[in-house]
Amino acid sequence: MATIAQQSQQDTAELIRALALAGRQAQRRLAAMSSDEKAEALRQAAQALRADASDILAANARDLAAGEANGLSAAMLDRLRLDEARLEGIAAGVEAVAALPDPVGEVIDTATPANGLALSRVRVPIGLIGLIYESRPNVTADAAVLCVRAGNAALLRGGSEAVHSNRAIHAALVRGLAAGGVPEAAVQLIPTQDRAAVGAMLAAAGLIDMIVPRGGKGLVARVQADARVPVLAHLDGNCHTYVHTAADPAMAREIAFNAKLRRTGICGAMETLLLDASFAGSEALLGKLLDGGCEVRGDGRAQAIDPRIVPVSDEDWDTEYLDAILSVAVVDGIDDAMAHIARHSSNHTEAIITDDQAAADRFLAEVDSAIVMHNASTQFADGGEFGLGAEIGIATGRLHARGPVALEGLTTYKWLVRGSGQARP
Amino acid sequence: MATIAQQSQQDTAELIRALALAGRQAQRRLAAMSSDEKAEALRQAAQALRADASDILAANARDLAAGEANGLSAAMLDRLRLDEARLEGIAAGVEAVAALPDPVGEVIDTATPANGLALSRVRVPIGLIGLIYESRPNVTADAAVLCVRAGNAALLRGGSEAVHSNRAIHAALVRGLAAGGVPEAAVQLIPTQDRAAVGAMLAAAGLIDMIVPRGGKGLVARVQADARVPVLAHLDGNCHTYVHTAADPAMAREIAFNAKLRRTGICGAMETLLLDASFAGSEALLGKLLDGGCEVRGDGRAQAIDPRIVPVSDEDWDTEYLDAILSVAVVDGIDDAMAHIARHSSNHTEAIITDDQAAADRFLAEVDSAIVMHNASTQFADGGEFGLGAEIGIATGRLHARGPVALEGLTTYKWLVRGSGQARP
Structure with a gap:
């Protein structure tokens, strides 16, 4: 018989699976939106963040109080802290991402081999991106909007010390995006702080297309060691x-x-x-x-x-x-x-x-x-x-993207083949 | 105390580590070779394959005899079989890869942001590529030379049913490449057929940069499930x-x-x-x-x-x-x-x-x-x-490379930053 811990782990895995499937479905609708539509939705999200400023700051005050009670270091508390200026910085950052050129649809190259087929490689979104991050609540907005700009859905797992701040920021973001036509499940914040959720994300091959860890060395090393899903990460900047x-x-x-x-x-x-x-x-x-x-x-x-x-x-x-x-x-x-x-x-x-x-x-x-x-x-x-406008992280791995990763690194490509009835000899 | 099986597994892991370190060292020397030098070495490898034809066919005959004795299917035996024509096809394939444009050094893009730094992204080899494949001995040459053309070292793990053929092909390849200045360890064939070698390759994160499985669904699925190293693979063509x-x-x-x-x-x-x-x-x-x-x-x-x-x-x-x-x-x-x-x-x-x-x-x-x-x-x-000249496989994953993967998919990039004394404000 399963122990209670095993049962709970299984429930969490089911939850992640359900969220991932919802995210994937939302991503297909997001992928069909035009660049201008996505940009407009992001601008609405920035406005929603401004409109919710007092709620977000109140939620942040709860996190800060809990953090102080739990003895977080001054540096941790500073990373956690929001104020009017920092929140305006987040909203302005969302608008800046909205203004970045959309890489989706860009033709990387074309060719016409001897068989007469017209080939082109075009940029497409990666799909569902999992973000696992620690105390900085701004990542909730920064990372999610980079994903959305490039047509990706985001599944966010924030640190427990920022739980109220993250929820308030997420609620504003989703309301603004929805006003612009982005499905709500395009940006989901995992509703439980259960640690098994991280393990379930790392195991979700085929459901989550890429995981980006943002945080200390311990977090990144764990993600790299345990993930069955491709990881975009830097471990060290030595x-x-x-x-x-x-x-x-x-x-x-x-x-x-x-x-x-x-x-x-x-x-x-x-x-x-x-x-x-x-x-x-x-x-x-x-x-x-x-x-x-x-x-x-x-x-x-x-x-x-x-x-x-x-x-x-x-x-x-x-x-x-x-x-x-x-x-x-x-x-x-x-x-x-x-x-x-x-x-x-x-x-x-x-x-x-x-x-x-x-x-x-x-x-x-x-x-x-x-x-x-x-x-x-x-x-x-x-x-x-580097003029990329923003970055989701700096990758020190060798595949897919290296160095500062922004919108292009959040896309992949597909081959389009236009024929006129060719059968292969 | 470790059991004999554990000890043997540990020995195999040590062997893979030693081979990988030698491969990485060879790769750094290979990376410093010019495109023409690499092409000339590949042409010498093609000549060595032709010069060794009778040895290679004799080795293949041993594999075929063993395969028949072990009851391999007719289809398996056909995949395993070499003859003069197939061997000439392999040698000609090596020359065709030598003639392909070298992606290494290609400037992907350049930029000069407001800080005045001159940025460029240039293609570089990935590093050490692990190849895990089954009965077709031609993969020993085809995959290895694609790796070398793009400046990568290759660590080859062939199927046990083709062991003599693979060794004979590998010996010819390495002799030809060495005559052209490519270090011997740039293309290594794992000398043991111990199954633990595959597990050790899959676990060699940081030593092997990418693994490419070539073979049946069982092999590819195992590699994808167990690898700690990035995998370039397609599981199914449905x-x-x-x-x-x-x-x-x-x-x-x-x-x-x-x-x-x-x-x-x-x-x-x-x-x-x-x-x-x-x-x-x-x-x-x-x-x-x-x-x-x-x-x-x-x-x-x-x-x-x-x-x-x-x-x-x-x-x-x-x-x-x-x-x-x-x-x-x-x-x-x-x-x-x-x-x-x-x-x-x-x-x-x-x-x-x-x-x-x-x-x-x-x-x-x-x-x-x-x-x-x-x-x-x-x-x-x-x-x-698709006019790519050759392919190392067709990728159905979403990151790094999709569809037919040839030389470009065997490279990554780095950012070059040329300044004139800039300190960051």
Whole structure:
């Protein structure tokens, strides 16, 4: 006989199945809507978010009170917190997505092989996207509207600490979208906080087409390890900057400072600095970081540069600090630098600083990360900065989409074949 | 203490890990080769296959003798069999792949956002591709050279019934490629037939970048169910042809006959025919199929058309016969036809036969399969017919690549960012 826990797990799996089927049905209707119709529905959703501002902020206040009672950290509470300005930011973000060009229907290429068939590949929505995320309630709107813009349905699983905020945002979104003709089941928020719901989503191959986890490393690692459904995720942003011998010292200093300290908590923040042994400006560069409050952990040669540098451990090279901490190695030339990167990189973003074009070209060609930069701060690794308008995440996997993923990454394609009666010989 | 079976499983996992690491290292050297260098190495591999013809055929004779002794079916033995002509076909296929344009390095798009960074997305190899296949020894060459053309390393796991043939083909390939400068570990054949090797490949997330299964439904289903590594696969080709009321009767008859009976064993063969109730040519169309030796299983209305039609069962609608058997439903209009397809299709290939352009446009837009055709035989669903030169398979999943997958589907991209000292504001 099934235990109560097993029974509950089975009920949750049934719930996810029912929601997924409803989402898939809604997606087919959404896919038939024109680009303008979808954009108009998104604008209505933005208006609904503004109209519901006081309800949403009241719901958020409940979450914040519960979070404080449960001892959430100040950083967690800040991620959870909404105010008038943040809510207006969410609504404006929805309007910005509405204004983005719709990738659906775009013809990728065409061909007419010898058999006379007219072939074309056209972009189509992926289908039903599952979002699994943690404390930030803005993801409820940001991710859902990106899905809808590209004709996808979304099945949302938010964090329990944001449950009231998510419900209030979701209610406004769905009302606005429905006013614009989008079926309600196109954006569904899973109504239970039962943890089995995540497992059921990960197991829903054939029902959910892709899962996007948004949150800490623990969440993303679990999703990647357990999913039977394709996952679009980045696990780590262990980003490197290599300062080549031919780097301009002032440029290298400014870029390294920005890459590390502009915002330490984003995935594009530099975590390891590789200083060429023959680069002349290392002392000033490290001094600026140390003066700026950065803890610098160095290998033997790096420690010799400034007495404030503390010893680095083996684990440091594989650590994404997301904090004002930096590991520094002194390397002997570009091959040494690229070998270090190949060993330790998470394939997110790496940069070279140099005025030597040949060295830059080699680095761009040979470093195998989603984003490879020359003479720029790794903190630019961002869909907004890349002109994509928004992003659903930065992918460090190798298939489908890499780097900042926006609307195009939320589509796939199909082949259209137009014949005139051909039978295959 | 570990049992012997556990110990052996662990040894196999270690072996796969060692091979994968060697393959990844070789792939980095392969990725640095120019398009011309890779093409020349492939031409040398074709010559080596020709030079080793007698060894390869002798090895194949051993496999055939063992297969007969083990009671393999005539169809299995035919898939296994090589002769001078088939071997020359394999060598010529390698040369054809060498002549295909190399997708690596292609610039997909460029942009210069407001921050002044010059962005470009360029195609790069995926990395290490795992191939798991059954009795056809030609896959050893066909799949490996497609991988190499696009700069990928290949880790091959062939069927035990073809073990000697695969080893002989692999030895020739590697010798030829090495003469052209491709590292030997770029194409590795797993030296053990231990079944645990497949499990170890499927579990090798982070070591193998993508797995392509080639073989029967059992193999593909197992790979899709168990893999922790992304899989490029099609499970079923349950292809439909819908004959619309405005179809030209002669065209519909010829296309349906070709789609079903030209070759019944390929994944693009039609398995279900949907006849519009108001189409005038159904009797002649079905008569031609029945006269041609096709077993036709029909619903009540279809059975009324010809007394030779036998009753269809519910499972038939979801069955890929790969044989001279066809299920037939009479439908009432395009919506009814598309609803049947949405319920039963495997999203491989579907076709509409009609002279009504508006009906064709709707079908092409709304049917959500990898390939959607108008006035053509579903048997055209093939990379060669699509002008791709070759294919590694036909994907029915939704991410990365759909339909016939050739060289482009064996690449991914990275973002190159060229700055002039930008720090992010």
